[in-house]
Amino acid sequence: MSAYLITYDLNAPGQDYESLIERIKSYGTWANLMKSTWIVVSNTSADAVYTHLRGAMDDSGWLFVVDISGQDRQGWLTKDTWDWIRKHV
Structure with a gap:
């Protein structure tokens, strides 16, 4: 299993964030x-995650997917978020 960081911008007004969020949450x-x-967290590739999510976006949006399964990381996040990262990434 790999952990993938996903970040996006839906640039056009009136975009359907819910469809994209549903696809993200479908990974469980x-x-x-x-x-x-x-x-x-998924047993697929970054390309497969990208393709799955891109289907919920129009051509004006941006999407970036990267495998972050390595242990070198730093940031300012909530304790709950860090606990989740330590458990799953």
């Missing part, structure tokens, strides 16, 4: 770090 193991930043 997820954390919402910031408004448009998530981590999911």
Whole structure:
């Protein structure tokens, strides 16, 4: 299993965030770090995650997916978020 950081911008007004968020949550193991930043755990590739999520977006949006399964990390987040990261990433 790998942990993937997902970040996005839906640039056009009136975008359907709920469809994208439903696809993110469909991975089962997820954390919402910031408004448009998530981590999911999956046994697929970054390309597969990207393709799955991109289907919920139009061409004006931006999407970045990266494997973050390594142990070198730092940041200012809530204790609950760090506990989740330590458990799943």
